[in-house]
Amino acid sequence: MTAVEILTPGPFATVQDLGRPGYAYLGVPRSGAADRGALRLANRLVGNAEGAACIETTLGGLRLRAVGDVVAAVSGAMADVARNGVAYGRNASMPLTDGDELSIGTTTSGLRNYVAIRGGIDIEPTLGSRSTDTLATLGPATLTAGAHLPIGPHDNSWPAIGAAPVDDRLPDVVVLDATDGPRADRVDNLADLFTATWVVNAASNRVGVRLDCRDGAAVRHRSGLSELSSEGIAHGSIQLPPSGQPVIFLADHPVTGGYPVVAVLSARSLDRAGQLAPGNVVRLRRG
Structure with missing residues (x-):
């Protein structure tokens, strides 16, 4: 075999x-x-x-x-x-x-x-x-x-390509495109999410990429709001815990959560987020 x-x-x-x-x-x-x-x-x-x-x-x-x-x-x-x-x-x-x-x-x-x-x-x-x-x-x-x-059997029904000269290097600052999420109204300063510079935390894994603010204003929940009930979370959701440190959910993300989803990555940016390593610098671009 x-x-x-x-x-x-x-x-x-x-x-x-x-x-x-x-x-x-x-x-x-x-x-x-x-x-x-x-x-x-x-x-x-x-x-x-x-x-x-x-x-x-x-x-x-x-x-x-x-x-x-x-x-x-x-x-x-x-x-x-x-x-x-x-x-x-x-x-x-x-x-x-x-x-x-x-x-x-x-x-x-x-x-x-x-x-x-x-x-x-x-x-x-x-x-x-x-x-x-x-x-x-x-x-x-x-x-x-x-x-x-x-290894399974194969046939020739799918054409192979012998080589693909793809430049997979990440830039010094990785830009990820995102749109406002379903709970964007639960933060006072959502624009700061897109103007701040973020650094990938070492605690990141296949569940999610944790971001630390390197410079710019911290993003905070609006005061006086009732606590959210758990609700569905999509792949690529950017959830904001009370700490103000966003989490980008990757492939093994939970299907529900109680913190607000304030933004969602574009489909194209999802793959790039999956390549982020601790220490990488990230900017979010509002789409």
């Missing part, structure tokens, strides 16, 4: 696809890749359907071995990629024969890489998805050394 063996998972690695939509009413978020565009690209590079299950890494450090002959591709954050210790490059199809190793170095710009294998990772789906949901604890376990991931 064709498979890949995880030799070193790096700081944090999971299996992800495009998620499990349609279960929010059961308290289950969609989950899936934090950077969906990067996952789609990796899959196209190996000839998979765009939603096939891949490996999502965090801060690099992954090393795997091919069990049988496979074709792989690495997309996403800037990092050195090698085959058997020899530099190969990102965003390109990489043939691996039985026993060959693929490795990803520490990321230098961005946070997450996606490793696609032709045929996709063929583990048992949960609610229609092979994604690991870190909040709802659904799907496969976080990847550890020694794990074997079976």
